[in-house]
Amino acid sequence: MTRMTLIAALALATVATPALAQRSSPQPPPAALKAPTAQDWRTPDAADVMVIDTNKGRIFVELAPRLAPAHVERIKILTRRGFYDGRSFFRVIDVFMAQTGDPLDSGAGGSELPDLSAEFTFRRGAADPFVPVADAGASQTGFVGVVPVMTQSPMLMAMTADQRITGWALFCPGVAGMARGSEENSANSQFFLMRQAYPSLEKRYTAFGRVVAGLEVVRAIKTGEPVAAPQDQMTRVRMLADIPGAERPALRVVDTAGPWFAAQVAQMRAEDGADFSACNLKIPSEVK
Template identity: 55%
Template sequence: MRNPALILSSLAVLLAGPVLAQTTETPPPPPAPPAVTPPSEWRAVPPENLMVIDTTKGRIMVELIPEIAPLHVDRMRLLTRAGFFDGIVWHRVIDQFMAQTGDPLGTGEGQSAYPDLKAEFTFRRGPEMGFTPVAAPAGAQVGFLHSLPVQTQPDAVMATTADRKVHGWGLYCPGVAGMARDDAPDSANSQFFLMRQPYPSLDKRYSVWGMVVSGLDVVRSIKVGEGDGGMVTDPDRMTRVRIAADLPEAERPTALVLDTASPRFQALAAETRAARGADFSVCDIMLPAQVTGQPPAPPTQSPPAA
């Protein structure tokens, strides 16, 4: 893994005979305004868990999820605070898959000087963890932990385990942040990737450590590489990466995400399940977010003087 129409049609309406008299039917009512989510239904991402990635294509904000991958979250904070990611390119990008970065060499062969990490493909979920289920396929539950889509064993299994917890794992939906590695499970280091589309074959095979809460459009706009390997010529790059808590207050962005414990979320989940029917996946639920402190758009370059 480290190397890991619209067709427009026109209709001519021919009116034969005299023009009909204008009717006096009551016009239809205007559409209802969109529902407004009350402030109490938003959850603020803690600044310590908010990774702010400024790139040549715009800003991406990732919520770190320490409950599921503490070692990887600690490594992301450590490298970010050391300025390690500043200037590093998105060296491997595959359109219907993911965008990969974190290699100081930009070749897919580099990493930080720190030791490789032990894999965190799964985690143990207890009743206190704040998991919000949205569906219960046979023998499992799927839902959200904070902003992250996850799957776990059913709650009922907790009564049968010594620690009163069950196995869970992050699901590789669009926006999920995962750790790149070599063939060896415990070989992740500094390279990571952000999902552009769902890719369930990665589940329980690569450690999940976060979720994009703002900027998925940016992730999908990063320059794509060539061939099956996705290596990029003249790649986009990360210009600056910071933990929000470390930024001066005047520069610190905030991210509010729809609280999965809120009635509005329950309505959103129900609407999505009904719309998708048998094709429903937890990846179909995109949590709304409100972000403040976004950087200004990069200036447009003026053409050179004649």
Template identity: 45%
Template structure:
């Protein structure tokens, strides 16, 4: 069993506590197998938690194409170091897509109380609220505003931090189809203009190791690494199926991790700096 964590989380994990106290402080959220996306690449495996609460149309498209066997032997045709890695084009040129119709952009969403949300104070002068909605970094409104909205929800927008998965598109905001990208660094210019639909739970190092293209060629890769296959954990044989848990925002330990980040970074803290611990089995 592996326990990947952020550097900020690791500082808290190193604190000595009794087993009984540690157990009480931990609440783990099981990732539904239909929302655990298993991507096998020529460099290794990547596990992505899909976020249907934020991008239901994009997640449905990813699930549909995955179950159709569409994502097999696709090139990571555009990889820009310290930015992102893009794939999902069957032609490997960046111009291809699936035969399914395009899906609408989902650049914002309405946030409910589930999955749980934990704020990450950023020291900003405005009233924007940042935090983790499940595993996803978001900008949103305070929970208190849910009491005065008709749907008991508030506005939210995903942030493109490292590990976030996004739908690629052309100039039209509603032109996402089958291509997607995995972030390896934060890019503010994508927030509100592209659809974030998940986050890497394990294998970000694999994404970072993919062969990159040159800046002069806008990241277009010659002899690229490949996405060999993609599956949903729900569709894998029981003996091969990975299982994932993420530390729940309601967990006292998660609050300790956030506080440690605030103490370490102060006003320099961003929503990208806190990554919830993950447990992977299989």
């Protein structure tokens, strides 16, 4: 099988520095956000939450079937087969991602199931759940559940045959994506969890969910390309719905369609101005 790789080239940009800067009056700092209240929380569907136990701690990934239904189904099938138990994080780059899911723990393996067709983009309709956070005219940035996305302008919906527009995931910290070989339709079992934002992956790799709890665990995984022995491992991987009730953790996540998140968006837009990024927005979670 072709070795699964990710594009790792960093794009460099130069920023012109103005010779003169206008003096402006100091602005008071924005008021701190209050703690989320009962109306701000939601409970994810346990059938769409992947629970990854590692030797560094536990990671919860909420899957996004709206964005990549075939890849989400593959993740569920392999998880329920125990395929991911004991798999190593064999390629981990500090400012990039942590890759795993290979039975050979090398990047050269996969499952016996057929490779998947790419789901780099999705089609957004007017009735689809979408929380906008920025509008650039020709495009909109927002959230489908916990996954940050960008889409074409909704004004184009009236001009398309299916009344839908194209959208794609933003590879922000915590986003879960499928590794692949040089062929676009070659994803199989290997996946990666983003440690930092990496825009060059957009529309080139399939995103199937996002870490909603345990990002600090992802960032604590031992780095290397490849990782030197001993490698950190996924000791056990289960769907939250399959964990017996007596030991099943209770997970709740701030709703991106709720008032607390809307207040955060407004605050971040005011603070960051032209540098506003959906990747900087936080989605608090609680695990009990």
